[in-house]
Amino acid sequence: MLLSAENVSKTFGSLRxxxxxxxxxxxxxxxxxxxxxxxxxxxxxxxxxGDTLPTTGRIVFDGRDVTRASPEEHAELGVxxxxxxxxxxxxxxxxxxxxxxxxxxxxxxGAAREHALQVLDLVGLGDRQNLRARSLGTPGRKRLExxxxxxxxxxxMLLDEALAGLTPVELQQAIALVKKIHQTGVTxxxxxxxxxxxxxxxxxxxxxxxxxxxxxxxxADVVRQEAVIEAYLGRGHRNWRKKD
Ligand SMILES: Nc1ncnc2c1ncn2[C@@H]1O[C@H](COP(=O)(O)OP(=O)(O)OP(=O)(O)O)[C@@H](O)[C@H]1O
Ligand SMILES: [Mg+2]
Numbered sequence: 317m318l319l320s321a322e323n324v325s326k327t328f329g330s331l332r333x334x335x336x337x338x339x340x341x342x343x344x345x346x347x348x349x350x351x352x353x354x355x356x357x358x359x360x361x362x363x364x365x366g367d368t369l370p371t372t373g374r375i376v377f378d379g380r381d382v383t384r385a386s387p388e389e390h391a392e393l394g395v396x397x398x399x400x401x402x403x404x405x406x407x408x409x410x411x412x413x414x415x416x417x418x419x420x421x422x423x424x425x426g427a428a429r430e431h432a433l434q435v436l437d438l439v440g441l442g443d444r445q446n447l448r449a450r451s452l453g454t455p456g457r458k459r460l461e462x463x464x465x466x467x468x469x470x471x472x473m474l475l476d477e478a479l480a481g482l483t484p485v486e487l488q489q490a491i492a493l494v495k496k497i498h499q500t501g502v503t504x505x506x507x508x509x510x511x512x513x514x515x516x517x518x519x520x521x522x523x524x525x526x527x528x529x530x531x532x533x534x535x536a537d538v539v540r541q542e543a544v545i546e547a548y549l550g551r552g553h554r555n556w557r558k559k560d
Contacts, residue, residue, distance in 0.1 A: 318343040318472060318503055319364070319395075324373035325527070326359050333359040334370070335527030341472065346494075346504045348518030348535065350511075352548050356527040357507045358400055361474045364505075365397040366390040377472070391420055396470030398478045400507075402461040404449045411436065411445040413460055417467030432467055439463045439493060455486040459493070466497065473497065475506045479513050491516055511539070511549075523548060 319341040326334040334356040341347060349357055362368040364375060366387045375383045377393055385393070404413050414432040415425075422428040436442045439459045444452065449460060458478055465473060479490045487510070494517055498504055508514055514521060514535060521538045523531040525547040531538050538544055 317341070318378060320376045321364060322374045324360065324363050324375060325371045326363055326368060327371045332527050334363060337528050339522060339529065341503060341505065343503055346498055346506065346517050346519055348514035348521040349505055349507045349524060350514055350521060350548060351524030355524040357524050358476055360524065361397055361476050361507065365395055365474060391468050394469065394471035395474070396465035396468050396472070397474035398461045398465050398476055400476045402457050404457060404460050404464065406448070406450040408449055409445065410441055410447050410449055410452070410460055413449050414463045414467045417464045420468045435463050435467045438496065439466070440489070454481045458482065458490065462493070470502060472503045472505070475504060477507055477509065479508055479510060487513070
């Protein structure tokens with residue numbers, strides 16, 4: 317097992333955003349994490365990546381208790397995450413943004429640059445390395461956010477709506493990119509409202525509702541479950557393609 321979350325909760329005042337969530341992730345998996353707006357998916361990612369301290373519960377990564385570890389310690393150990401609102405440095409170039417991630421494993425500037433350029437090629441931003449991040453459109457930003465995390469050399473990548481807001485063509489390219497990243501040996505958890513992404517990429521789907529897991533299993537089985545249709549997909553799959 318690569319990561320396990322046991323009985324993880326996060327409360328904000330009287331709101332239980334995450335309410336006793338359990339999840340076990342094996343190395344090499346692609347897991348889809350779905351659920352309605354406000355279900356606690358991003359907050360759960362925050363807990364898994366050290367961006368917030370869970371109120372209760374325990375998180376173990378690669379045999380180590382990381383419940384109280386900082387985001388930097390998580391990155392060091394190999395847990396990388398993208399943010400729903402991209403955390404790019406707008407005034408830095410595309411290359412410099414990715415070098416920020418690359419410095420984690422390549423302290424020397426030359427090696428960091430080399431590695432960042434390789435990552436930019438992988439994500440298809442090689443020809444835009446000298447542009448300011450702010451000048452990228454939505455698909456470029458999404459790729460840059462993925463590249464920044466990828467450059468830190470994660471074993472586990474948590475993607476929080478990293479494929480949202482793309483045209484159908486861009487979406488297919490982004491799906492291909494995620495497959496490519498998976499093929500390099502990275503384990504992935506993907507939060508996405510676009511069911512097509514989940515059905516195409518995930519071998520296992522976890523459904524969150526009101527802070528905890530209400531269903532999990534193979535995508536085709538999960539989407540037929542009454543509780544999942546009730547809480548998320550809706551009658552006639554009204555949210556099949558996109559939910560905002
Ligand atoms: N820092 C915070 N302070 C107070 N409440 C918060 C905070 N962060 C999240 N919440 C609340 O916790 C609940 C879960 O939010 P979260 O962002 O984790 O949901 P989500 O499943 O990611 O939703 P979405 O699909 O819209 O991104 C929501 O009710 C949200 O308003
Ligand atoms: Mg969210």
